Amino acid sequence: MRVVATWDPAAYLTFDDHRSRPFYDLIARIGAQMPRRVVDLGCGPGHLTPVLARRWPDAEIVALDASPEMVAAARERGIAAELADAADWEPGPADDVVVTNAVLQWVPQHRELLPRWIAALPAGGWFAMQVPGNFAAPSHALVRELAAEPRWAGRVTLRGTEAVAEPTEYAELIAGAGARADVWETTYLQRLTGSDPVLRWIEGTALRPVRDALDEDAYAAFTAELAPRLRAAYPPRPDGSTWFPFRRIFAVAHRLD
Template sequence: MRVVDGTAWDPTRYLDFGDHRSRPFHDLLARVGATAPRRVVDLGCGPGHLTGLLSHRWPDAEVSALDSSAEMVAAARERGVTVERADVVDWTPAPDTDVVITNAVLQWVPEHPRLLPAWLAALPSGAWFALQVPGNFGAPSHALVRELLAEPRWAGRVRPRGEKAVPEPDEYADLLADAGAEVDVWETTYQHRLTGDDPVLSWITSTALRPVRDALDADEYAAFRAELAPRLRAAYPVRADGSTWFPFRRIFAVART
């Protein structure tokens, strides 16, 4: 996971919704058909809680990972993951890299559409490159943050990501196909059933609100959250049983060189 504009990442907070956040990784991995890869790379591994699945799937492969967050790298190493601290924009595949998985990372890398063809070109013939990114930047969870940041009290304090933060599925399909790969692209909207007080606010606290928290002091950040909370509650109402539905669109692409 990339560090953006000095953003610090909290591995514990990120794992608060670990089951929900992990499901897309499983769905992505299921579409990778590699049988005996030599090297498998988890590109942007976060706290490393999913990297072990790659070793389980391909026990004879050399499995390695990288992440640009010192906190995430430390958490991954505590799990026994072989991980390097590095920015994905500086990464180049080793000649024996047969599988690359990058899960919920590239949305933090605005230039990644430019990087994808170069990465595919550097991979050996028959290699697999699999990516997953959130496709919900137009959803209320993000739109309401942008709206609040545009109000006079907060204007100019934080530069939010726009609705067009990642390409659409057809754009990924064209990009990867034009690079000469066999392509499998799809999208899924998960209906996450959340519980607890202000669960959507809690969810985005570990992701979308990280740049906001880092740009404001503690009192300002608390005030921002207090203004945002009722707007999110209105957009994502609590059901009679106390749970909250949180629709979350994700985009997947698998390319074989």
């Protein structure tokens, strides 16, 4: 089952620096020199789309996202974003570079789509993806545990560890599609500050389905129960900051023929 969330661009950008770093690490591994068209598949609020334009100034940049809220936010930034669902998207004959950053964890069938997308790329095309690899971490496991308790059971649909594959599976999918695979993982040890910073972090992403499923009072009650569990799992340091390990999985496919 696909979990559809209503997105709040402002909440998503609360930790912009931390959320943006993997994007730069991802595109650094794309070797395209003069692509005709570069697709930002799942552009979000468009804050990183200009990075692609600076990297490839002669390319046509296409920004797509499935969230009307994110498309609106991107357009406010001057990005000509269009509404499109990654699950229904197909590469065009001039799409020499496709970048999908922290998107495919929301597309349950992306394992089936990935080989098809790669096969549809033009010769020499690049497909670069990055997904969070922390679905087994306390930040997500505690949300699922709370949602399964009698008070909340059946009220919220959440993604589990099956939302993304392990690096080896992505490497095999890319290689099986006849492309060169460059796959790795990184755990960023992020220093978060402020009150209940891990709760604030996941409010921009993992808690969106919870927020959509519950009314305002119920959501406040849910997060009030969740907050102390997160504080116990991610205790504050003496200076009040919190270390938050965040694992990310990267895969870059280069179609050679």
